Amino acid sequence: MxxxxxxxxxxxxxxxxxxxxxxxxxxxxxxxxxxxxxxxxxxIKTFRKNSWVVEEGPNTLMIKSQKVWDLLEDLDLIDKSIEAGKTAKKRFIVKDGQPTPLPMSLGSFLTTDLFSAGAKLQLLKEPFIPQSNKEDESIADFITRRLGKEPLDYAVNPFVSGIYAGDPKKLSVKHTFESLWDMEQQHGSLLKGMFKRDRSSNSPKRALLSFEKxxxxxxxxxxxxxxxxxxxxxxxxxxxxxxxxxxxxxxxxxxxxxxxxxxxxxxxxxxxxxxxxxxxxxxxxxxxPYAPLSVIALGFTDKQIRHPLDGFGMLVPEAEDRKTLGVLFSSSLFPGRAPKNHHLLTCFIGGARNPQLAEKNKQELQKIVLSEISELLDITGEPVFSHFRFWPKTIPQYxxxxxxxxxxxxxxxxxxxxxxxxxxxxxxxxxxxxxxxxxxxxxxxxxxxxxx
The missing domain is CATH 3.50.50.60 (FAD/NAD(P)-binding domain)
Structure with a gap:
C-alpha cells in the first residue's frame, strides 16, 4: 500500500x-x-437445483431494525424479498408423539394440551416469584424457577435447539435470551415486563423474510x-x-x-x-464451544404427506427422546422452494443434544430422520429429492x-x-x-x- x-x-x-x-x-x-x-x-449458503431451493444455513431473517431495512433498500433487495405467509406464526411442538400447535394467545394457552393445568396455574404465579440475585443463570434454571419444568421441556428446550442447536442446561440466559433476563432485572417478572414493553407505533416493521433466490x-x-x-x-x-x-x-x-x-x-x-x-x-x-449440525433437506410429492404443513415447522423436545431436532416446512414458508405439487422439508440433527449424531454420513442420517418424520407428519414412501450439509462447527454456544x-x-x-x-x-x-x-x-x- x-x-x-x-x-x-x-x-x-x-x-x-x-x-x-x-x-x-x-x-x-x-x-x-x-x-x-x-x-x-x-x-449463509443456498443450494439450488432444478426447482428446489435449499438453505444450508439460516433459513429465515427476522427483520425488526430500521438499519437492516435501510440496508435492504440500499441494495435494491426489498422488491426481491419474500415475506413468510401468515401460517408461519403457527409453530408445532411434538408432545406424546403428536405435532401440537404452540399456543400463541392467552385463549389458546388456556385450552392447549401442551401444558397441564398445574403448569398453567404456575404461570399465574410468575409475577410473585422473587427475583434472583445471581450474576448469571442457565436458561434451564431460569425458566424452571420462573415458569416451571413443563414450559422448559415443551417450549423453551425445543426453541433453544432450533435457534442455537444448544443445551438449555448449559447456555447462559443473560447472553442468549437477554430480553427475558432484562425483564426480571428491571420489572421483577416476565409477565410484568411483557405488559410494560414499549409498543410504540413508531417501531420499525417486523417481518420474517427470505429472498427470491x-x-x-x-x-x-x-x-x-x-x-x-x-x-x-x-x-x-x-x-x-x-x-x-x-x-x-x-x-x-x-x-x-x-x-x-x-x-x-x-x-x-x-x-x-x-x-x-x-x-x-x-x-x-x-x-x-461450537455445536455440530447436519442439515437434511427432503422433497416429497404432495400426495406423500398427509399433514397439512400449515405452519413454520415442527420442533422436537428432548423429553420426547427422538433424534431429530426439528423440521422446517420450507415450501410452506416461502413460495418457489419446491416444484409444483411438491413439498420441501428441512430437517436438523445433532447439535449440543446429540453432537456425535451430526457426524454420521448422509445415508445413516436420512434413514433416521425419514423414519421419525414419516411417523410424525404421516409421510409415505421415499423422498423424491434430498440434499445434505454437515457443519462441524456451526453455532457458537454462549x-x-x-x-x-x-x-x-x-x-x-x-x-x-x-x-x-x-x-x-x-x-x-x-x-x-x-x-x-x-x-x-x-x-x-x-x-x-x-x-x-
Whole structure:
C-alpha cells in the first residue's frame, strides 16, 4: 500500500465482515475482504437445483431494525424479498408423539394440551416469584424457577435447539435470551415486563423474510456492491504486526501473497484466531464451544404427506427422546422452494443434544430422520429429492462462563487498538444481529481513524 489513505483488512467474507465492509466502503474508506471460499456468505449458503431451493444455513431473517431495512433498500433487495405467509406464526411442538400447535394467545394457552393445568396455574404465579440475585443463570434454571419444568421441556428446550442447536442446561440466559433476563432485572417478572414493553407505533416493521433466490442473495448483493474489494478463494495463513502495520500473508488461488493494512478486522471463527495471529492471548478462545449440525433437506410429492404443513415447522423436545431436532416446512414458508405439487422439508440433527449424531454420513442420517418424520407428519414412501450439509462447527454456544471469552476479546483489542474482533460468537448468532454488530464495528473503526 503506497498511498496515505488508511486501509482496512477484513478477515472473513461472512455477513459480519461484509456488513462492516459495506459501511466503511460507503464512507470512502479502503477495505479488502479476504474470503477463503469461492463465494461469500459464510454459513449463509443456498443450494439450488432444478426447482428446489435449499438453505444450508439460516433459513429465515427476522427483520425488526430500521438499519437492516435501510440496508435492504440500499441494495435494491426489498422488491426481491419474500415475506413468510401468515401460517408461519403457527409453530408445532411434538408432545406424546403428536405435532401440537404452540399456543400463541392467552385463549389458546388456556385450552392447549401442551401444558397441564398445574403448569398453567404456575404461570399465574410468575409475577410473585422473587427475583434472583445471581450474576448469571442457565436458561434451564431460569425458566424452571420462573415458569416451571413443563414450559422448559415443551417450549423453551425445543426453541433453544432450533435457534442455537444448544443445551438449555448449559447456555447462559443473560447472553442468549437477554430480553427475558432484562425483564426480571428491571420489572421483577416476565409477565410484568411483557405488559410494560414499549409498543410504540413508531417501531420499525417486523417481518420474517427470505429472498427470491434464497438467503445467500443478501451477502452476494453486498459483495457485488463492494466489487474488487472482495477477494474470494483467499486463505489467510498469518497476520503479524510490524512497524505500525499489519502484515497479512496467505494463499490466493494457488499463489502466495503478502498485503499490509493499517487496521485489521477479524470476523473469522473464534477457534481459528490463535493459529493465524500466533498470539497466546487468543488461545483461550479455542475453548469457546461450537455445536455440530447436519442439515437434511427432503422433497416429497404432495400426495406423500398427509399433514397439512400449515405452519413454520415442527420442533422436537428432548423429553420426547427422538433424534431429530426439528423440521422446517420450507415450501410452506416461502413460495418457489419446491416444484409444483411438491413439498420441501428441512430437517436438523445433532447439535449440543446429540453432537456425535451430526457426524454420521448422509445415508445413516436420512434413514433416521425419514423414519421419525414419516411417523410424525404421516409421510409415505421415499423422498423424491434430498440434499445434505454437515457443519462441524456451526453455532457458537454462549454457555455459562461466556463472560470470560468476552474479556479475552476485550483484552486483545485493548492491547492492539488497531485490531477489531467481530463475528457470531460476539453480539448474537442471528443474521440481523451480525449485520448490526458489523455496522457498529465499522463505526468504532471510523472513530478510531478520526482520533489518529
Amino acid at each position: 503506497t498511498n496515505n489513505k488508511p486501509s482496512i483488512g477484513i478477515l472473513g467474507g461472512g455477513i459480519s465482515g461484509l456488513s462492516a465492509a459495506y459501511k466503511l466502503f460507503q464512507n470512502n474508506i479502503a477495505v479488502t475482504v479476504y474470503e477463503k471460499d469461492n463465494q461469500v456468505g459464510g454459513a 434464497g438467503n445467500q442473495q443478501l451477502p452476494l448483493a453486498i459483495a457485488d456492491d463492494l466489487g474488487k474489494a472482495v477477494q474470494t478463494e483467499t486463505e489467510i495463513q498469518s497476520v503479524v504486526k510490524h512497524d505500525e502495520k499489519w502484515i497479512v500473508k496467505g494463499q490466493q488461488k494457488n499463489d502466495t501473497f503478502t498485503d499490509e493494512h493499517d487496521i485489521i478486522l477479524s470476523t473469522l471463527p473464534a477457534y481459528s484466531l490463535s493459529t493465524i495471529f500466533e498470539d497466546s492471548l487468543f488461545k483461550p478462545l479455542n475453548d469457546l 454457555e455459562m462462563g461466556y463472560d470470560r471469552f468476552l474479556n479475552y476479546m476485550n483484552r486483545a483489542e485493548d492491547q492492539q487498538k488497531d485490531l477489531f474482533i467481530e463475528g457470531n460468537f460476539r453480539g448474537g448468532v442471528s443474521v440481523p444481529n451480525c449485520i448490526l454488530c458489523g455496522f457498529e464495528t465499522a463505526k468504532k473503526i471510523q472513530t478510531f481513524l478520526k482520533g489518529q
